[in-house]
Amino acid sequence: MIDHQHYTxxxxxxxxxxxxxxxxxxxxxxxxxxxxxxxxxxxxxxxxKQVVEDMIANGEHVPIPLADKSYSGKFQVRIPPEQHRNLAIQAAEQGVSINRLVSAKLA
Known part of the structure; x- marks a missing residue:
């Protein structure tokens, strides 16, 4: 049973x-x-709570609360090749991986 208090x-x-x-x-x-x-x-x-109960009663798909989902820490992003190249250059200049560079930029 989904707990309505776990929603965001x-x-x-x-x-x-x-x-x-x-x-x-x-x-x-x-x-x-x-x-x-x-x-x-x-x-x-x-x-x-009322909406979730209604959805369950009607056999509808109820969204899983974001807090109850598992996250791998990975996601794929498509960017233009030139932007990819620029990130690779920045990472090389800083002596870090592209992943570490982008992670730091997102933080």
Whole structure:
């Protein structure tokens, strides 16, 4: 059973609405507005719980929380050959691998 509390929640101020808005990365179409951050989060977690229960009841695919997934630490990125060449040169000049150089740039 998926725990709705494991989803990735974020609360931010909405200038347009004049309230805090809670968002969930795994359910980008859902949000909840409230006058304070705690109420926004509470409202959205309740909504997400209801949606997950509904999806399960209807036999729909329920997203796995990002926090519950395993990550290998590897991903592949396609870049233009000239950019690849420039990164290789930078790495050589710094005496590191391209992987270490790009990892440092991403950090």
């Amino acid at each position: 929640y974020r609360i931010t101020w909405s200038e347009d609405d004049g309230e805090f808005v809670a968002l969930c990365a795994e359910f980008p179409s859902l949000s909840h507005l409230a006058s304070d951050q705690a109420a926004a989060l509470k409202g959205l977690t309740k909504l997400v």
